[in-house]
Amino acid sequence: MFLVIDRLSHTYFTKTTAVTALAEVSLSVEKGEFVSFLGPSGCGKTTLLSIIAGLIQPTEGKVFIEGEPLWAQETSAKAARRAAGSDLSTRGAVGYMLQQDYLFPWKTIEENILLGLKITGTLTAETKERALALLAEIGLDGVESYYPSQLSGGMRQRAALVRTLATDPKLLLLDEPFSALDQQTKLKLEELVWKTLKQYEKTAVLVTHDIEEAIAMSDRIFLFSRRPGRLVRTFIIPDELRHCPPFAARQHPTFSPLFQSIWKEMEALESV
Amino acid sequence: MNPSNERIRSLHHEYLAALRKERRVIRVWQVALLIAFFAVWEAASHFRWVDPLLFSSPSAIGKLFIEKIGDYSLLTHTWATLFETMLGFIIGTVGGALIGALLWWFPRLAKTLDPYLVVFNAMPKVALGPILIVALGPGFTSIIAMGVVIAIIITTIVVYASFQEVDPNYLKVLRTFGATRYQCFKEAVLPASFPAIISTLKVNVGLAWVGVITGEFLVSKQGLGYLIIYGFQVFNFTLVLMSLLIVAVLSTLMYQLVAMIEKKWSNRR
Numbered sequence: 001m002f003l004v005i006d007r008l009s010h011t012y013f014t015k016t017t018a019v020t021a022l023a024e025v026s027l028s029v030e031k032g033e034f035v036s037f038l039g040p041s042g043c044g045k046t047t048l049l050s051i052i053a054g055l056i057q058p059t060e061g062k063v064f065i066e067g068e069p070l071w072a073q074e075t076s077a078k079a080a081r082r083a084a085g086s087d088l089s090t091r092g093a094v095g096y097m098l099q100q101d102y103l104f105p106w107k108t109i110e111e112n113i114l115l116g117l118k119i120t121g122t123l124t125a126e127t128k129e130r131a132l133a134l135l136a137e138i139g140l141d142g143v144e145s146y147y148p149s150q151l152s153g154g155m156r157q158r159a160a161l162v163r164t165l166a167t168d169p170k171l172l173l174l175d176e177p178f179s180a181l182d183q184q185t186k187l188k189l190e191e192l193v194w195k196t197l198k199q200y201e202k203t204a205v206l207v208t209h210d211i212e213e214a215i216a217m218s219d220r221i222f223l224f225s226r227r228p229g230r231l232v233r234t235f236i237i238p239d240e241l242r243h244c245p246p247f248a249a250r251q252h253p254t255f256s257p258l259f260q261s262i263w264k265e266m267e268a269l270e271s272v
Numbered sequence: 273m274n275p276s277n278e279r280i281r282s283l284h285h286e287y288l289a290a291l292r293k294e295r296r297v298i299r300v301w302q303v304a305l306l307i308a309f310f311a312v313w314e315a316a317s318h319f320r321w322v323d324p325l326l327f328s329s330p331s332a333i334g335k336l337f338i339e340k341i342g343d344y345s346l347l348t349h350t351w352a353t354l355f356e357t358m359l360g361f362i363i364g365t366v367g368g369a370l371i372g373a374l375l376w377w378f379p380r381l382a383k384t385l386d387p388y389l390v391v392f393n394a395m396p397k398v399a400l401g402p403i404l405i406v407a408l409g410p411g412f413t414s415i416i417a418m419g420v421v422i423a424i425i426i427t428t429i430v431v432y433a434s435f436q437e438v439d440p441n442y443l444k445v446l447r448t449f450g451a452t453r454y455q456c457f458k459e460a461v462l463p464a465s466f467p468a469i470i471s472t473l474k475v476n477v478g479l480a481w482v483g484v485i486t487g488e489f490l491v492s493k494q495g496l497g498y499l500i501i502y503g504f505q506v507f508n509f510t511l512v513l514m515s516l517l518i519v520a521v522l523s524t525l526m527y528q529l530v531a532m533i534e535k536k537w538s539n540r541r
Binding site: 053054055094095096098100102104106115116119120167173 | 439441442444445446447448449450451455459460463464466
């Protein structure tokens with residue numbers, strides 16, 4: 001198992017409240033697999049992603065990436081090092097894509113896509129060339145010296161994908177990366193991301209509230225209930241859909257029945 | 273297609289011409305206002321509508337200006353003031369930005385110092401003048417210190433606030449790469465706050481002038497502030513008004529210089 005999440009719970013504290021965002025979530029993801037966390041807003045899926053990314057320490061439970069515990073039983077020295085952000089062991093292991101591109105407006109596209117390499121201290125002539133080749137491969141050659149404001153939304157999100165992939169992460173975390181895009185751009189980008197990840201055999205976790213997107217892109221779908229976020233069901237996408245690229249999958253005869261059954265399940269969750 | 277194209281082009285031409293004309297009209301009025309101001313002043317003084325002893329006249333100021341340029345005394349005073357203002361401005365701005373960075377780096381320090389910053393910000397800093405002169409001596413050091421004290425607190429507050437307002441998602445991007453606090457500061461916090469820092473420059477030009485002129489009032493050794501207070505005491509209002517005019521011109525020039533730097537910076541974005 002590549003990624004194992006074991007009885008993970010997380011509670012947010014404020015002065016007046018304690019909100020449990022995740023309760024007893026256990027799941028595992030195989031190497032090279034593409035899974036989706038599907039659920040209504042407020043089901044803690046982004047919290048779960050942040051925990052996997054090592055940005056938040058969960059109140060309870062463990063996360064293992066390739067057998068290495070991410071948070072469990074940290075010594076205080078290690079916790080301090082991580083708080084200072086200098087724990088090298090997790091550096092570059094995961095790549096995170098946000099809802100918006102968050103390209104740095106004061107950096108050129110080239111500087112933006114090399115940012116991860118620079119931060120992790122792995123910027124060499126070789127890795128730089130690889131990142132620029134990836135940029136060209138994704139259809140963005142010739143924009144290296146542009147600033148993000150000169151690019152369209154779709155191009156910016158593609159550049160953000162290159163920035164994420166440039167450090168060659170073992171695990172990709174996609175936090176609704178298509179939700180801010182218009183329909184046409186979104187479909188194209190889904191296709192591109194899917195193909196790129198398959199080509200590089202990356203393991204990926206997609207967070208979304210879009211049922212169609214989840215079916216079209218993933219191998220398995222984890223359905224979460226609203227607060228506190230619980231894993232209620234796992235849908236396994238049939239082989240004939242899973243091997244289709246997203247756009248073709250949407251046209252497939254089995255797509256619609258699957259959509260209906262997930263839809264019903266989500267409706268049932270809402271009414272509880 | 274072609275005729276309509278030509279029509280649009282000619283309309284565009286007319287539009288540009290109208291814009292240019294509007295700009296010219298405004299400029300003519302501005303110059304006219306300036307000339308009228310000095311002309312009315314001169315006439316008022318000449319025909320004794322106002323007391324020339326108190327309000328002087330442009331011609332008297334001009335005469336005094338040439339005379340003072342001739343014996344180099346004006347140059348010495350102007351240079352002293354300009355030097356103090358620039359130094360006060362630079363130290364105040366850079367110091368404020370550094371303290372702002374320090375507060376961002378140590379959140380506990382920021383929380384601890386918060387009430388003291390509020391007190392310092394609310395206090396009229398010129399009231400510190402006598403203490404500064406006693407502590408630093410009646411020379412240009414305490415005058416520069418006045419400029420610094422006035423500019424540094426507000427710079428600290430503005431810069432620290434802008435550091436805190438940086439979109440946390442930029443930091444999230446960096447932290448997913450495992451960035452250190454220093455890397456977060458260098459790659460996101462500082463560059464994102466640059467517009468705010470530049471805008472404090474503009475404010476600080478004005479504040480540094482206030483501090484330095486007040487300092488010269490108190491120290492009374494040299495500088496344009498000294499000339500103003502000296503002219504007031506010996507009832508030479510020609511000297512007072514001439515110094516005022518020089519301060520107005522110099523502070524405007526300094527402000528424009530900062531505005532140019534700002535424009536250059538924002539163009540690089």
